[in-house]
Amino acid sequence: MPSGRVHNLINIAAFSVLSGAALVASRHQLVVLTPAQALTFTLGFAVGTFLLSPDLDLAEGRVDSKRHWGILGVLWVPYGLLFSHRGLSHSWVLGPLTRLAYLALVIALVVGLLRYITPGITLPTVPEPVNVKVIIPVVLGYYLSQWLHLIADGIRPDHGMKRSLRRPRRR
Ligand SMILES: [Zn+2]
Structure with missing residues (x-):
């Protein structure tokens, strides 16, 4: 299993190759990329690489992506306890969604708690429906x-499916 640092290096290398290819393709007008699209893609990629890595399922221990959260890394400990390593958290479609859902839940809890403790506080609101071109x-x-x-972990897109298919049916 590659370490967190190796995962980061693989992602950075892949990103460099991809952005180089995108640059060449847009110079030859094979693709049309706006600066906003390039920026938001980079943002999503960086967040996924450094802050929301699948290895947060080990967050009860020492893990690279938890360290990047600094003191807030402790918020990921329950996620690490909830999800077994390389289980659902490492599936191709649902895995990334579990981290987004968990993050949304933590933010909602923190906002709710802040509103409860300090009723008069004004918190930043969610922006108006964001443009699909950005999302x-x-x-x-x-x-x-x-x-x-x-x-890099050697996990195939059908990860988890075979296991659930093999499970004997209960009557
Ligand atoms: Zn992993």
Whole structure:
């Protein structure tokens, strides 16, 4: 299993190759990329690589992506306890979603707690429905970063499916 640092290096190398290819392709007008799309893709990819790595399922221990959260890394300990290593958290479609859902839950809990403790506090609100043109590159960047991690782990896209298919049916 590659270490967190090796995973980061693999993702950075893949990103460099991809951005180089995208640059060449856009110079030859094979693809049209706006600076906003490139930026949001990069943002999604960086967040997926450094902050929301599948190895947060080990967050009850010492793990690279938990360290990047600094003091807030402790918020990922329950995630590490909830998900077994390389289980659902390392699946291709649902795995990345579990981390987003967990993060949304933690933010909702923190906001709820802050509102309860300090009723008069004004918290930043969620921005108006974000443009789809911005959301798609973020999601693509995030998922690509996750899939590179899974490929490096040697995990195939049907991970978890075979196991559930093999399970004997209960009557
Ligand atoms: Zn992993």
